Amino acid sequence: MRIAVDGMGGDNSPHAVVEGCVEALKEFDDIELYITGKEEDLQKEFDKYDYDKSRIKLINSTEVISPNEHPAMALRKKKDSTIVKALRLVKNEECHGVISAGSTGAFLAGCTLIVGRIKGIERPALAPVMPGKNGPFMVIDAGANVDCKAPYLLQFAKMGEIYFKTVMEINNPKVGLINIGEEEEKGNELTKEAYKLLKEENNINFIGNVEPREVSSGDVEVLVCDGFVGNAVLKMYEGVASTITSLIEQEIKNSPISMIGVPFLIPAYKKLKKKMDYKEYGGAPFLGVNGICVKAHGSSDAKAFKNAIRQTRIFYNNNLIEKIKLEIEKNHKI
Amino acid sequence: MRIAVDGMGGDNSPHAVVEGCVEALKEFDDIELYITGKEEDLQKEFDKYDYDKSRIKLINSTEVISPNEHPAMALRKKKDSTIVKALRLVKNEECHGVISAGSTGAFLAGCTLIVGRIKGIERPALAPVMPGKNGPFMVIDAGANVDCKAPYLLQFAKMGEIYFKTVMEINNPKVGLINIGEEEEKGNELTKEAYKLLKEENNINFIGNVEPREVSSGDVEVLVCDGFVGNAVLKMYEGVASTITSLIEQEIKNSPISMIGVPFLIPAYKKLKKKMDYKEYGGAPFLGVNGICVKAHGSSDAKAFKNAIRQTRIFYNNNLIEKIKLEIEKNHKI
Numbered sequence: 001m002r003i004a005v006d007g008m009g010g011d012n013s014p015h016a017v018v019e020g021c022v023e024a025l026k027e028f029d030d031i032e033l034y035i036t037g038k039e040e041d042l043q044k045e046f047d048k049y050d051y052d053k054s055r056i057k058l059i060n061s062t063e064v065i066s067p068n069e070h071p072a073m074a075l076r077k078k079k080d081s082t083i084v085k086a087l088r089l090v091k092n093e094e095c096h097g098v099i100s101a102g103s104t105g106a107f108l109a110g111c112t113l114i115v116g117r118i119k120g121i122e123r124p125a126l127a128p129v130m131p132g133k134n135g136p137f138m139v140i141d142a143g144a145n146v147d148c149k150a151p152y153l154l155q156f157a158k159m160g161e162i163y164f165k166t167v168m169e170i171n172n173p174k175v176g177l178i179n180i181g182e183e184e185e186k187g188n189e190l191t192k193e194a195y196k197l198l199k200e201e202n203n204i205n206f207i208g209n210v211e212p213r214e215v216s217s218g219d220v221e222v223l224v225c226d227g228f229v230g231n232a233v234l235k236m237y238e239g240v241a242s243t244i245t246s247l248i249e250q251e252i253k254n255s256p257i258s259m260i261g262v263p264f265l266i267p268a269y270k271k272l273k274k275k276m277d278y279k280e281y282g283g284a285p286f287l288g289v290n291g292i293c294v295k296a297h298g299s300s301d302a303k304a305f306k307n308a309i310r311q312t313r314i315f316y317n318n319n320l321i322e323k324i325k326l327e328i329e330k331n332h333k334i
Numbered sequence: 335m336r337i338a339v340d341g342m343g344g345d346n347s348p349h350a351v352v353e354g355c356v357e358a359l360k361e362f363d364d365i366e367l368y369i370t371g372k373e374e375d376l377q378k379e380f381d382k383y384d385y386d387k388s389r390i391k392l393i394n395s396t397e398v399i400s401p402n403e404h405p406a407m408a409l410r411k412k413k414d415s416t417i418v419k420a421l422r423l424v425k426n427e428e429c430h431g432v433i434s435a436g437s438t439g440a441f442l443a444g445c446t447l448i449v450g451r452i453k454g455i456e457r458p459a460l461a462p463v464m465p466g467k468n469g470p471f472m473v474i475d476a477g478a479n480v481d482c483k484a485p486y487l488l489q490f491a492k493m494g495e496i497y498f499k500t501v502m503e504i505n506n507p508k509v510g511l512i513n514i515g516e517e518e519e520k521g522n523e524l525t526k527e528a529y530k531l532l533k534e535e536n537n538i539n540f541i542g543n544v545e546p547r548e549v550s551s552g553d554v555e556v557l558v559c560d561g562f563v564g565n566a567v568l569k570m571y572e573g574v575a576s577t578i579t580s581l582i583e584q585e586i587k588n589s590p591i592s593m594i595g596v597p598f599l600i601p602a603y604k605k606l607k608k609k610m611d612y613k614e615y616g617g618a619p620f621l622g623v624n625g626i627c628v629k630a631h632g633s634s635d636a637k638a639f640k641n642a643i644r645q646t647r648i649f650y651n652n653n654l655i656e657k658i659k660l661e662i663e664k665n666h667k668i
Binding site: 228 | 549550
């Protein structure tokens with residue numbers, strides 16, 4: 001499999017990207033990586049490592065799109081940017097998938113504009129998988145579509161379900177609608193209408209509304225919502241986790257007796273940290289576009305990049321795109 | 335001041351309600367309480383305590399509205415319910431304020447239908463104050479209006495600002511818009527339009543968008559959003575806090591070494607628990623109705639009830655309703 005990698009995306013590029021690529025090459029012997037960026041800068045990083053040169057191709061590109069630029073305008077202006085060049089590799093079928101930790105807006109817009117939507121998909125959706133209390137869960141959409149109509153949410157549910165079956169290997173994953181009450185009649189206009197559509201759909205295991213407080217339990221695998229709510233819920237998850245952790249640390253520092261206990265707790269905290277580490281799950285797939293497109297977190301380190309590559313490889317080996325196409329076609333025939 | 339109390343609202347009624355009332359009578363010598371419920375049941379509870387009988391009035395009411403009933407229908411059908419009777423006491427000016435821990439839907443609908451809106455207010459909003467890392471913060475609206483227009487959000491901001499100045503005694507409180515990006519152009523149609531209105535308003539200290547991950551920091555006092563987002567954010571706050579805590583507990587239990595540290599940490603955890611305890615803040619005011627209406631949490635204990643009474647008293651002593659009226663009138667004259 002050939003994977004295109006945006007070599008200049010994210011806070012730690014290019015060094016973390018290159019290190020992640022080198023590690024991935026060691027771990028998976030069936031991949032080749034096409035990395036976009038200034039060739040000499042990338043080469044300098046690669047020279048730090050021993051790696052199989054025949055499986056790396058550097059694609060020179062002189063521009064970088066920053067997260068502060070207007071996505072569509074930047075894509076139009078910067079034809080030689082690392083994001084545009086990486087996406088073109090997929091469009092031209094030189095690569096089977098693409099990963100970027102760069103500007104989310106530009107990457108998602110570029111996926112739709114350059115790689116293109118799967119026929120029949122109304123809106124592609126960003127679908128990160130997060131660590132929950134009892135297992136991983138996916139929020140779909142996590143920010144690509146801030147204003148949604150109910151039929152989009154039904155498609156999100158279908159794509160999320162296929163992803164969980166295919167990539168996470170969970171049979172019959174539970175699908176829930178993020179809503180502010182458990183009962184069918186709760187919520188706003190969008191969720192009330194989406195509820196009806198999801199209930200009528202026989203091919204998914206729809207379990208009803210899931211309140212935001214239950215999201216992080218991980219008891220429901222696929223959590224459907226519009227991109228505004230999904231993004232808010234995920235950012236809240238990050239924010240509250242760090243608030244709680246820092247409040248605990250503060251109180252411990254203020255209490256000399258508590259300080260004595262700290263060294264004993266380190267092993268438990270370390271394990272917890274690993275469990276809650278989104279980097280273990282790689283990047284967020286952008287589902288509904290006609291190619292494997294993975295958005296890595298802007299703060300990705302080498303490990304996160306390696307895991308994004310691992311994930312992209314699983315997508316490919318399991319024919320995720322074909323499965324989504326089949327599902328959507330099936331519905332259009334009915 | 336005379337306060338109407340729904341004696342049968344909440345999971346712990348009537349015993350927690352009555353205990354909270356008795357404690358409040360001891361702490362504040364300028365209040366009288368009118369409590370609705372089955373007179374004999376309430377009397378039985380009160381008989382457990384020593385209290386000033388001249389400052390308690392039991393208002394017999396035979397019906398209770400459960401949280402599962404349709405709010406508007408229940409209000410129409412159950413004219414003798416504890417919620418309806420308590421609200422009528424405010425409408426008839428027998429009481430200056432009302433508190434209920436019962437059905438949120440029925441209480442809020444009743445506030446609007448029975449007590450009525452302040453003239454000029456488009457939508458009253460539920461506005462709980464929560465404990466944050468660096469101080470308390472308010473989310474307005476927290477669930478009363480799931481589908482909003484931008485001008486409602488501007489009014490929410492004004493009412494929240496007046497509340498913080500008046501009840502929390504914070505001068506020039508910061509007002510933020512809950513949004514999924516910091517920049518002005520981020521968000522959905524509603525937040526983009528609301529941003530413009532808030533920016534144009536000179537009388538509030540609008541500091542721009544606040545991302546959900548920053549909500550719990552408490553750095554911004556008044557957080558404006560539609561009721562769907564507000565409710566989701568608050569429920570997420572509860573959910574993540576409990577997930578993190580239980581994950582820590584789980585990991586500690588699985589690690590014998592960590593167990594040794596636990597006793598040392600108890601004082602720090604206890605302090606943290608008090609800091610994060612919403613019960614300290616009483617109930618959530620329903621702002622924009624023509625009377626002091628406070629929604630107590632369904633799981634309120636005696637302490638939470640006592641604090642809701644304390645809060646209602648501060649509203650009254652600071653002429654909160656009059657101040658909101660003045661602000662709204664001012665805007666209508668312009």
